[in-house]
Amino acid sequence: MKKKIAVIGASGYSGEELVRLLLHHPHAELVAVTSRQNAGQTLAQVFPKFASHPKSKTLRFTAPKTALLAKQADVVFLALPHGVAAEYAVSLLEAGCVVIDLSADFRLKSAEIYKEFYAHDHPAPELLKKAVYGLPEIYREQIKKTLLVASPGCYPTSILLPTIPLLKAGLVKSTGIIADSLSGVSGAGRKAEADYLFCECNESVRPYGVPKHRHLSEIEEQLSLAADSNVTIQFTPHLIPVNRGILTTLYFAPEKHFSNTTEMDALNGKISACYARNYGKEPFVRLLEGKALPDTKNVAGTNVIEIAWRLDPRTGRLVVMSAEDNLVKGASGQAVQSMNILCGFPETAGLV
Amino acid sequence: MKKKIAVIGASGYSGEELVRLLLHHPHAELVAVTSRQNAGQTLAQVFPKFASHPKSKTLRFTAPKTALLAKQADVVFLALPHGVAAEYAVSLLEAGCVVIDLSADFRLKSAEIYKEFYAHDHPAPELLKKAVYGLPEIYREQIKKTLLVASPGCYPTSILLPTIPLLKAGLVKSTGIIADSLSGVSGAGRKAEADYLFCECNESVRPYGVPKHRHLSEIEEQLSLAADSNVTIQFTPHLIPVNRGILTTLYFAPEKHFSNTTEMDALNGKISACYARNYGKEPFVRLLEGKALPDTKNVAGTNVIEIAWRLDPRTGRLVVMSAEDNLVKGASGQAVQSMNILCGFPETAGLV
């Protein structure tokens, strides 16, 4: 029998993407979508592109009422701003729902760090230890047993998946890591702000949020767990005129210095083995071979993250590059992947 | 009296941009444009956007013949592929022309490094020591006295201008420098290759040429001169779906460690003073203040490079960001700036 699913905050880009994925999911039935501004309208009215789906004419947006939603749904996705999400999570968990939260509210273990980065007290600190960070390739077993998934941010996913195996294997130093990321404009959400107007983004490339972006908190917490030591990284996000996609370039210092071709080949072999061991069987991690490099157009609309790397004999550094769709593997697709795991569905259900 | 100018290879993007600038230059008269494929056609036919200029109906593309061009022109711009440019330069210099070369042929001092990066013998190694690297903010005095300007590449300009003053002042370490660059598609030239088709670049962000791009040769030579020691950097170019613009993010280790706000403020003051001293009166370097960060849309079509920087107290690093139009400050505008200096015109003539 299909699980009944609600999406709270379904009118933003992540919410819309959740709707897209859930409408075609073989084991899920979308029973409720909420949005204050669109309450009363059908899915087809708000999102004409879903109008060919039979549900689109009958499923109507409602205002978010947790008591009602908890009766309707087994699993509730929260696609809400941080701070707001936590309140819904508390009520829904109490009412017996599984909660998959796409906000930042439960991604950190520490309420103090939350406050440092989000500038307000954590609304439900007691839940922080119950939440599982929803990066399936790292926390698959934990996701199976939780009722509260904190689905990772788009930048963190693009950085953590390439980096965690290297740190765990001790192949790179945990210090001096740099992540330079390029994000499509949907990452800013469907906010009617002048900065994200077409004419302000088209023919424009720009960094922003330098040097302390909020996502650093979850990135560094996860990297520190992987390295088993305190990790601080340099992170520079840039806004790029594409709808979807994050391209991240990572710079590492290998633990083991290489000074000739033989040593470089040996290190290359270790990195290759490390990635193969960690991701060789992962359905959504694509390790590129040969001369191929990541390209956001190869992952747009999919739950795949592409990873490639190069050792540079001139500098002694390791450069790792990843590409993902910020709305899919970087948000809604990954959230559905966690739902699949948590609910015992095939992990790729609805995602290929 | 106006100088007579020829552009060899005027049908590519840099050549077209030279034509645009020279048609409106107060002290220059464009007398010849060459292009094998467009020989016989008027400027207006090849570039409809110039059709409102009176010269566009009479000036016709010719095949490039140096003897004839040398009679017609005082100054010749070469917008040709590397290897080809050098041959023209030899003939034109012998015939008494000033040559401003936009190719890579005379940017390096060493013919060996040229061969390493460009995979063929240098066609005119004896000219390498006569050529001046046409970065006016650094080599203004030398440009005044040369007959052969080697105008810098687009990536090098975006990296060298922010970096050289810091190295010269000893404010940053000359080791471990990383340059992460994002370039518009015009940087690839007007080549009919599938990789640069609209549908291959639109909705795509991708690195390429990792880890050893050809421009590294001139970048490292210039940085080594500035640091007075051998400099090797990490450089990652990316292709971004905009027509024009390069955004470069640079990562440095400050020479002097800072561990508290006072030290950071002091270092910030030194960097600020360093840039002000070097560029405060430069007409084409814009040092950003306050919260402003570079944005390619603010420099598109202009000869300006924007520079901003941030010290990161969390990592101890200095992050410097620059934005330029790859076809103007990164190519044709800078070449015209060199011409202005060399010919004794006001340096901003035709460029504002």
Place this chain on the structure above:
Amino acid sequence: MKKKIAVIGASGYSGEELVRLLLHHPHAELVAVTSRQNAGQTLAQVFPKFASHPKSKTLRFTAPKTALLAKQADVVFLALPHGVAAEYAVSLLEAGCVVIDLSADFRLKSAEIYKEFYAHDHPAPELLKKAVYGLPEIYREQIKKTLLVASPGCYPTSILLPTIPLLKAGLVKSTGIIADSLSGVSGAGRKAEADYLFCECNESVRPYGVPKHRHLSEIEEQLSLAADSNVTIQFTPHLIPVNRGILTTLYFAPEKHFSNTTEMDALNGKISACYARNYGKEPFVRLLEGKALPDTKNVAGTNVIEIAWRLDPRTGRLVVMSAEDNLVKGASGQAVQSMNILCGFPETAGLV
């Protein structure tokens, strides 16, 4: 049991889109893909975005050899240039394959008109009467019984589907029809021509092929059949900087003049009824209601065509607008839809 499918010419945009659709088709098995230039490479190498599909590592491009393909495949899609496609069709039909041709070779009934528009003799005129024009909403019954489907062009689909029902019902005059169409750049194919480079298309909007585009031949033949009289239309294609999508605006003179609100409402009712009767149950035609107007972003990646219309009381005209994805409903999706019908699969199989 699954039908075995080959795609000849699988390296262009239509071919790639066929591959995308067929890889996930529940009743089809892609057994061969051909491309002279990519022969020997796997699907994953040529199209990294398909690399997550299990077949992508084993299925290799071959050079197109009809004898071999005929042994391997039950159904062969031809994604080839006109003139070339016909030759393959002849051999494959003789060898017992079903052929679905995406070129223009079998779309016309008249070899003379073919020659007028395509400037060479028809390579296989005897097949013209056997071919069925693959517009399922109009020729569903005929498609069921043919072995040779001539799948319509992208512009024709966007014009014919909105127009044919109006002509058949006698609601609009068959004279004076104007079709103004805006096409994404993928419509030009994956050809390495300077006109379709990113920098030539981005920030550019332009008409082309005015006034006699080749697609007029099939458009007018089909409209003439619908009107039962000779129809000549005005057609202006434009190139627009999007990857995918055609937006067509059609101008009609209603048969019945309306001079007041009552008459206009009555005519609106008839048009609405006409479209509902023809398309109300069509899975891939979306009739827009209320204030909604077509938008290519609502159909991109899908086999849906959106249609809306407005009567203009000021001019007495009927304006009809349609939006489709030129590569899906305008090419490969529609071809798969025809295959589904011809093979007795559910018509929407692999298309939703």
Place this chain on the structure above:
Amino acid sequence: MKKKIAVIGASGYSGEELVRLLLHHPHAELVAVTSRQNAGQTLAQVFPKFASHPKSKTLRFTAPKTALLAKQADVVFLALPHGVAAEYAVSLLEAGCVVIDLSADFRLKSAEIYKEFYAHDHPAPELLKKAVYGLPEIYREQIKKTLLVASPGCYPTSILLPTIPLLKAGLVKSTGIIADSLSGVSGAGRKAEADYLFCECNESVRPYGVPKHRHLSEIEEQLSLAADSNVTIQFTPHLIPVNRGILTTLYFAPEKHFSNTTEMDALNGKISACYARNYGKEPFVRLLEGKALPDTKNVAGTNVIEIAWRLDPRTGRLVVMSAEDNLVKGASGQAVQSMNILCGFPETAGLV
């Protein structure tokens, strides 16, 4: 001596473009820029791209106070919403300023039609007969003598310039005219509305405002004057993902039917002569020859409108196409052109 100029509403796209043009105008000195939201900030702060201009650091945005502005400025440009502009115009004219209004407030002769299209009473109907419609190619002599220029809209300019000469010469019928227009997103203004976010416009092509766009009022009034009879046209605007540019395709019925090549050549000659007579010496109208067709990228950033036409022997129609930059010839450039005429400057001053 330079004229002193103020721009009221300088923070929108038209206002910004006025600032760009006026900062480099040889006979104008920009003395005041107003914007409620940016009051207190310098030009350089609001528009970093102007930061290289010496005035940008000293000229500060103020709130708009007409008494003060009237003391400072000789000429005032109004880049304000309709309804608001008229109030400023009244005060400024009384205070002795020349007013060039880019809003719709004074473009119509009839206050009734204004009310029909703009849904409120005209705020200053007594000024309607004093205002001159600022289309220099048509009303040059009248502009010389007025104190109030109503600068035309972007769509109207793209339609009127190609059409008026044909109507005046009686070459086309004044009935049945269709204008199909494609506009860049800057046409919507710098409004923070979700419809104009990057992700809503990129990869999207869509009609809007069908069938009764407000600009029809001024288009039809001007066409009626040219035809000396009541003209009603069909007009369909579309939104296209470019920053700048309008491409308009016009469909006409020639007055004189042509049924063979000789007649067509004769008519072609008449159209050619008509355009040459009207626009042959116009600095900002480019009549395309040979196979060339308009392309917005050829006029972006310039005050030029490109015009081409084709007679279609198959349909008997005349198709005329135009391209302009909606912010320059379609707005601010044209307004500066009117200022040049009105003030006795060379008409092209500051515009080439």
